[in-house]
Amino acid sequence: MTEITKTLCPYCGVGCGLEVSPPAQPGKATHRDSQGNPVWRVRGDKSHPSSQGMVCVKGATIAESLDKNRLQYPMVRESLDREFRRVSWEEAFDLITKRIQTVRFTQGPEAICMYGSGQFQTEDYYIAQKLLKGCLGSNNFDANSRLCMSSAVAGYIQSFGADGPPCCYEDLELTDCAFLIGTNTAECHPIVFNRLEKYHKRNRKVKMIVVDPRRTPTAEAADLHLAIRPGTDIDLLNGIAHLLMRWGHIDAGFIDECTSNFSAYAEVIRHYSPEVVAHQCGISIEDLETAARYWGESQRVLSLWSMGVNQSSEGTAKVRTIINLHLMTGQIGKPGAGPFSLTGQPNAMGGREAGGLAHLLPGYRLVKNPQHRAEVEDVWGLKRGQISPTPGMTAWDMIVGLENGSVGLLWIAATNPAVSMPDLKRTKAALMRSPFTIYQDAYYPTETAAYAHVLLPAAQWSEKTGVMTNSERTVTLCPAFRRPPGEAKPDWEIFAEVGRRLGFVGEFAFANSAEVYAEFVKLTRDRPCDMTGLSHEQLQINGPTQWPHPEAGTREESSTSPQPLASSPSGKRLYTDLRFHTPDGRARFGAYHSRGLAEPPDPNYPFVLTTGRLYGHWHTQTRTGRIEKTRQMHPEPFIEIHPRDAAVLGISDNQFVEVRSRRSKAKFPAKITKAIAPGTVFVPMHWGALWADNAEANALTHPESCPDSLQPELKACAVQLVPA
Numbered sequence: 252m253t254e255i256t257k258t259l260c261p262y263c264g265v266g267c268g269l270e271v272s273p274p275a276q277p278g279k280a281t282h283r284d285s286q287g288n289p290v291w292r293v294r295g296d297k298s299h300p301s302s303q304g305m306v307c308v309k310g311a312t313i314a315e316s317l318d319k320n321r322l323q324y325p326m327v328r329e330s331l332d333r334e335f336r337r338v339s340w341e342e343a344f345d346l347i348t349k350r351i352q353t354v355r356f357t358q359g360p361e362a363i364c365m366y367g368s369g370q371f372q373t374e375d376y377y378i379a380q381k382l383l384k385g386c387l388g389s390n391n392f393d394a395n396s397r398l399c400m401s402s403a404v405a406g407y408i409q410s411f412g413a414d415g416p417p418c419c420y421e422d423l424e425l426t427d428c429a430f431l432i433g434t435n436t437a438e439c440h441p442i443v444f445n446r447l448e449k450y451h452k453r454n455r456k457v458k459m460i461v462v463d464p465r466r467t468p469t470a471e472a473a474d475l476h477l478a479i480r481p482g483t484d485i486d487l488l489n490g491i492a493h494l495l496m497r498w499g500h501i502d503a504g505f506i507d508e509c510t511s512n513f514s515a516y517a518e519v520i521r522h523y524s525p526e527v528v529a530h531q532c533g534i535s536i537e538d539l540e541t542a543a544r545y546w547g548e549s550q551r552v553l554s555l556w557s558m559g560v561n562q563s564s565e566g567t568a569k570v571r572t573i574i575n576l577h578l579m580t581g582q583i584g585k586p587g588a589g590p591f592s593l594t595g596q597p598n599a600m601g602g603r604e605a606g607g608l609a610h611l612l613p614g615y616r617l618v619k620n621p622q623h624r625a626e627v628e629d630v631w632g633l634k635r636g637q638i639s640p641t642p643g644m645t646a647w648d649m650i651v652g653l654e655n656g657s658v659g660l661l662w663i664a665a666t667n668p669a670v671s672m673p674d675l676k677r678t679k680a681a682l683m684r685s686p687f688t689i690y691q692d693a694y695y696p697t698e699t700a701a702y703a704h705v706l707l708p709a710a711q712w713s714e715k716t717g718v719m720t721n722s723e724r725t726v727t728l729c730p731a732f733r734r735p736p737g738e739a740k741p742d743w744e745i746f747a748e749v750g751r752r753l754g755f756v757g758e759f760a761f762a763n764s765a766e767v768y769a770e771f772v773k774l775t776r777d778r779p780c781d782m783t784g785l786s787h788e789q790l791q792i793n794g795p796t797q798w799p800h801p802e803a804g805t806r807e808e809s810s811t812s813p814q815p816l817a818s819s820p821s822g823k824r825l826y827t828d829l830r831f832h833t834p835d836g837r838a839r840f841g842a843y844h845s846r847g848l849a850e851p852p853d854p855n856y857p858f859v860l861t862t863g864r865l866y867g868h869w870h871t872q873t874r875t876g877r878i879e880k881t882r883q884m885h886p887e888p889f890i891e892i893h894p895r896d897a898a899v900l901g902i903s904d905n906q907f908v909e910v911r912s913r914r915s916k917a918k919f920p921a922k923i924t925k926a927i928a929p930g931t932v933f934v935p936m937h938w939g940a941l942w943a944d945n946a947e948a949n950a951l952t953h954p955e956s957c958p959d960s961l962q963p964e965l966k967a968c969a970v971q972l973v974p975a
């Protein structure tokens with residue numbers, strides 16, 4: 252009998268269901284990769300509600316990455332200029348716990364930091380929070396979601412009173428107008444885009460607007476592409492609002508009954524006339540009016556966004572300005588409508604639920620809220636006051652903390668900051684100064700391993716059982732179906748063992764990840780992300796389930812649109828039912844003027860560099876760079892330059908160009924294309940030092956961050972181009 256495991260793709264936040272079966276099956280030839288090695292068979296799971304059997308090239312080839320370049324044994328070295336030597340887990344745990352105790356009692360718990368990942372399963376996230384924020388009393392847990400989704404988190408909290416996207420994928424096929432801003436969905440969230448594009452093609456009246464300085468494959472499919480200047484998103488959004496107001500396309504009843512702060516917003520958008528906005532954004536008044544007309548004439552508008560909005564020094568303001576448009580037009584709380592952030596990592600949503608950012612606690616709670624801290628302390632069995640009221644260090648704060656000596660121990664897990672952080676020269680110099688870095692990962696080598704004193708081998712997806720939540724709040728159990736290589740262990744087991752050795756034996760007395768999950772869901776009771784009706788066993792029996800899913804709930808009750816933040820249980824639009832998680836139950840308008848880029852172009856650095864991802868690669872190529880098919884799709888980095896700029900600079904196709912920013916420089920072959928707007932250049936972010944010489948996009952970027960979300964502006968910096 253063929254043994255099939257139903258699981259979830261571990262790459263992106265779309266969260267496609269997969270069916271995996273062993274390489275060798277009776278009556279079938281052994282399944283092999285392009286080099287002839289036996290590999291597990293992977294196909295889309297038709298029963299998964301989010302993806303309905305679809306997968307992109309990354310999901311389809313994931314099995315080819317499972318055995319390549321795996322870190323199998325703990326290793327240590329006394330200093331970064333020495334070689335690693337293999338040690339036992341016993342020796343590694345002993346070293347780590349002694350070091351934690353030393354730092355704890357000499358510098359204090361706030362000198363201990365962990366930088367985790369949206370690749371974690373929820374159980375990994377949860378145990379890390381309990382160890383750091385609960386037992387050790389340090390809120391210095393941040394994840395690579397800080398670089399990815401934290402502006403969406405802050406925007407939802409400020410506008411709705413709670414995090415959590417109020418939409419789901421069904422809305423893609425119920426909308427009249429899809430408004431995509433700062434998202435190359437076709438390449439970065441391909442299966443979401445497949446669903447939308449098929450629906451769009453079938454329904455000619457449905458409009459698709461794409462806002463992006465590049466003519467991406469996503470923009471190619473749009474009815475209207477607005478190639479705005481980088482940093483003018485708020486101008487555009489306020490300009491659309493200005494026209495909707497002028498034309499009377501607002502929902503006064505909804506504004507009156509369900510929102511607050513509209514007058515401050517109305518005062519701001521008054522200044523964004525079409526003439527001003529078209530000039531600022533570099534688009535025509537006609538295109539601006541078309542966008543506003545599509546919004547105003549549609550019964551159901553769905554906004555989608557991702558890093559182009561979030562990775563900005565005004566990311567939270569951008570998110571709230573998108574939400575404003577929905578509040579102003581009543582485009583929320585009904586099928587096919589709402590503001591929908593697309594999550595980057597496969598379990599960034601689970602991380603948010605488990606409190607996996609420096610200002611969060613499990614169950615969508617905030618570190619700063621005394622009642623929230625007390626509720627968590629009660630479940631964790633801690634004395635009152637054990638959890639610090641001060642939000643911890645964010646990802647970039649940890650780099651600064653290494654520079655100024657306030658970080659005594661840095662534990663990095665399942666992420667590769669030596670490629671993905673901004674201002675890499677500064678990042679790497681800070682990592683070199685770290686007194687003690689533990690690097691826990693499934694793969695070796697990676698760029699970040701070069702900065703570690705201790706390497707811990709982590710079991711990854713396929714080798715541990717846990718839960719992940721995708722962008723539409725669907726929770727999927729991902730069972731282990733193979734043994735970890737060598738001595739690799741699940742992340743949560745490593746954290747729990749360290750906790751026990753530090754003396755917290757009862758706090759980490761879990762026999763398996765199902766017990767961890769059972770404790771975690773207790774902390775979601777009566778919270779917006781209530782999952783008290785879920786367990787590993789129930790997810791195994793019932794399959795993927797969308798939250799909220801309280802204990803007495805049923806799958807049917809919890810999976811319909813509209814969604815929890817604007818709860819209308821019957822699915823009908825009832826203003827009196829639309830209560831948000833703010834103290835007065837009203838959604839709050841945010842009134843923001845555009846501030847533009849933190850580092851705008853100037854005569855010395857006249858181009859705006861924007862960065863992004865490509866269809867076949869995932870982040871820093873730890874997996875996709877080792878899979879022949881995806882590697883061949885994008886074998887090398889490049890820089891996109893508009894023909895007009897290339898002509899002025901005398902740059903020809905494929906000629907190397909040195910790109911200089913105020914921080915560093917890098918070199919790329921030129922790809923001359925009208926897909927990029929004049930004055931802007933594009934470089935993919937996937938190449939670190941292991942994969943190409945001097946071709947790191949983030950060598951150029953800067954760490955200036957949104958003041959609310961503290962998410963760095965990875966999407967734009969000023970550069971000069973010099974033909975090499």
Ligand code: SF4
Nearest residue numbers: 260262263267307310
């Ligand atoms: Fe995996 Fe994302 Fe591709 Fe789906 S769209 S198969 S989740 S990488």
